[in-house]
Amino acid sequence: MKKKFIVLGILFAVFGFAKMNAQILSNKAMGALGKGVSGFTFSDADAAALAKESIAEMDANNPVAGPTDGYSIRLNRLFGKHASTDGVALNYKVYLVKDINAFACADGSVRVFAGLMDIMDDNQLLAVIGHEIGHVVNHDTRDAIKAAYKKEALLDAASSQSGKIETLTGSQLGKIGSAMIDSKHSRKQESEADSFSYDFMKKNGYDVNAVESAFRILQNLSEGAESSFITKMMSSHPDSGKRADDAKKRATKDGLYKEYVQQKIDNTAPAKATPKTPVKKKTTKKK
Template sequence: MSKKQVLGALTAALLLSGCQSVNTTSGGAVGVDRKQYMFSMLSSDEVNQSYAQSYQQKIGEANSKNVLDKSSANARRIQAIANRLIAQAPVFRPDSAQWNWEVNLIKSDELNANCGPGGKIIFYSGLIEKLQLTDDEIAAVMGHEIAHALREHGREAMSKAYGVSALKQIALIAGAPQEAVAVGDNGVNLLMTLPNSRGNENEADLIGLELAARAGYNPNAAITLWNKMSKASEGAPPEFLSTHPASGSRISSLEAAIPKVMPLYQQAKKP
């Protein structure tokens, strides 16, 4: 058997034995129903526990630097908004009702927020203050970040990274030149990792839009939010080299989805 045949056989065996196709969430009114491929050896519980440790370390560091905000009006705002969004998360993923959700505000000029595996949310005060976000716009950001956790995009990215690393090792064992492996790695980054990351961002936009609508927050705020973000991020890289969709295409996708979730907003109990 040639080295090329050996590589092909090992690759097939790796993909068949190590990956599983899963649906992490229901599709919802927005219809997010893409199959995701995860390494079975990388369980949700392991990823959640690992992230929880990192999260507690980050919160501890923020506390030691006196930048952890637990009492301001904005801290109360994000907690109240989070409570409403978290209550809707089981619509997409029933087991999220048992997650140990946490919400924290860090005083920083950074225009950022995230929700890690298992429901660990961090908001940065700069995002709220610099962009003068309304509650509806905060809900749009937070819904987007919660959607990443519900869809396990972090675990999915780790699964891909493990797969690429394993295939690189197989290629080297099979005799592929290191230069070729390096070129291939760059190609994987451009042709697989980045486009999929943009796809994940679009999924988070759509699920986040529905979460906010179900929680009683106006879905049109997602448009005003990204208009603000677009103005704040002038000079961003072109879409084909970015993990985030360009604001224009992002806004178009959201505008197309708003009619699907507007009835949910109209029926929801308002804050």
């Protein structure tokens, strides 16, 4: 794996910006940036264009599961019916790495790591990925890109004699990429994405108790050997235990709560049936 991903980064949208085409932003947005306008136009289309270039770079530099891989088959079985949610077109792929992670981008790209699929069953995966989709639908991913882009672009605009930015350099894009990887959604955004996940599960007839269960898994992991690292990393996010409690309260209020029992996890591809060789009948020659 050429890029290092943060363990347990499930609740963060992660983007890589290396070698990105700087001209994908609209001329209007670029002109506003050059003039130092604080509220420059940054549309959903601009954010999606940046994300699309980013995810293409990431896909090219990470082991992506092929269509016949068991991980891909499982993910497509779960989310094939959710190619579009709340007007957002979605696409899904699996990275064959052991990190426990999932993220979504402003263009609707959702990437799930094999490590996550190894520890969560179908309903728990639906809950976690539903959360990530929530960040896209709620425009959290767009706002995160905008903040990082504005910071780097305006710094250079302020120091430029002409005050006008025509293109972004590779160095600028690298700074934006680093800022995006280090960024974290606010507690409010995380809570709203949690609510989206619960509503997503309920609306589609899935077991809403898996939302609590997924957070319990994260809570248990945070209390293990990596607890100090995970606690530091998630310091700006709601506690997994509290989020589990909140999901339980909602399910109880809806009259749907029951203790969730994790189901079987199977990431293997179905065995191909071996065609039977027809048995030739013996014939006897007439004398």
